[in-house]
Amino acid sequence: MPADLSQAEMIKSILQDYAASVGLSINFQKSTLFTVNSSAEATSRLAQIFDYAIGTMPFTYLGLPMGTTRPTVTDLMPLVASVERKLSSAAVLDLGSKLMLVNSVITSLGIYAMCSIKIPPRVLEHLDKLRRYCLWAKSSDEGTKAVSLAAWEMVCRPKNKGGLGVVDLKIQNQGLLLKMLHKFYNRIDLPWVNLVWSAYYVDSIPHASDPCGLFWWRDVMQLSPIYRAITTVQVGDGRTVLFWKDLWHDAILSDNHPRLYSFAMNEDVSATETPGDVFGVLKDFSQANFTSTAFAMKWRIRVLSGYGNPSAQTNGKSLHGSCWLTG
Structure with missing residues (x-):
């Protein structure tokens, strides 16, 4: 919403009236206020109206880093940490169970993030390192060791091609982002699709235009040659x-x-x-x-x-x- 004091007061009044009508109370202190291109004075006044704490970008929303700049490796470390927490029992499982854990649980943890943004290569490398550990970890008298029995490229091949069917995260990330391009080019009635068309491509062809927009859209448009192919x-x-x-x-x-x-x-x-x-x-x-x-x-x-x-x-x-x- 616009950083307008009168609109903020109106919204708070509506929320309070609704809470009173259903017999509930709103705890505004649980929320945080984030502003974009707004002065510190205006931000402070808005925070006083709602009794919100003032936050800074980037921040995490639904598990994803939100901000106006490209997420760093540090910003995506919570994703890596969530994968690490699933590895505690990997060493005591048999190979079939480990493969199921890698494909069904560990790989799935990153799907939500990969649907939205291009994951940095260093993060993908870290996730692959954890997946290799999960697949090859083995307990012994000397402790837990992870010795690879096959090249990771071979492991990521389909089973009918001699591999184990482990998903290649880079290809999966590209495939999930291609779904965004498909919605965009076909002008599916979604708010973000209408916004991008009206903001950047009113009288131009997307794949014949210079790169524009924020980092996430530039990353998505880099896949345009693949989509058109x-x-x-x-x-x-x-x-x-x-x-x-x-x-x-x-x-x-x-x-x-x-x-x-x-x-x-x-x-x-x-x-x-x-x-x-x-x-x-x-x-x-x-x-x-x-x-x-x-x-x-x-x-x-x-x-x-x-x-x-x-x-x-x-x-x-x-x-x-x-x-x-x-x-």
Whole structure:
């Protein structure tokens, strides 16, 4: 909410009226006030209204470090500590039970964090070290020892590839963040999706724009090449689809027609701008060979027949936004 004193007083009044109506009391001292881009004086006044303690960033919310800067290794140490607490009985278990503990319990502890942010490599290395210890730890007269019986890369292979099926945390982290990209590109009706589109990409194509936003979104957008490599595009209005570089036809046009692509004035032109006049995106169309000319003419005919028009019907529905499909 805005750092406005009148709004803060109104919110406190609403909370107190609700508490009185249900016969409860609110303990404001259990809460902490965090402000962004607010003066110390305004923060102090807001804290006095609610009788809150004043907190500083980063802070932990639902187990994740919250702040305006990238989490450090120290900020994510609670995640490492939660894994360490699960290792107390690892040495007395048989190998099958250890494998179950690693896959079902220890690996699962980091899923929530990996769904939200890119985990630093040093933290992933520490978690893998703990997982190796859990898998290979063995009690002996000399104490507990952990001697690896196979390379960790082999252990992380699927069972049908000769491994033990242990999840690769780096790949899992990328896969979970790709789910965010899928929601973003398909404009799922979520607050954060609408915010990112309206704040950064009103008149631009996300994967053709310079990096922008906070650290978490920059990390997510770094996975855009992977996401685009495993998806196809069902063109609606074409405003967020690259004509040359996205897979919206049978193949990526820049790969299938490199000769024609070499004459493009704007390599990152959208599918909306290009179909209206295929010849307008070429530096010197007269230099293109007759095969490229025939290709462009074929596309011109398809454009004139309504292909790529925002009002074109697809599966019985009008697509005003492009749909990115996996599989």
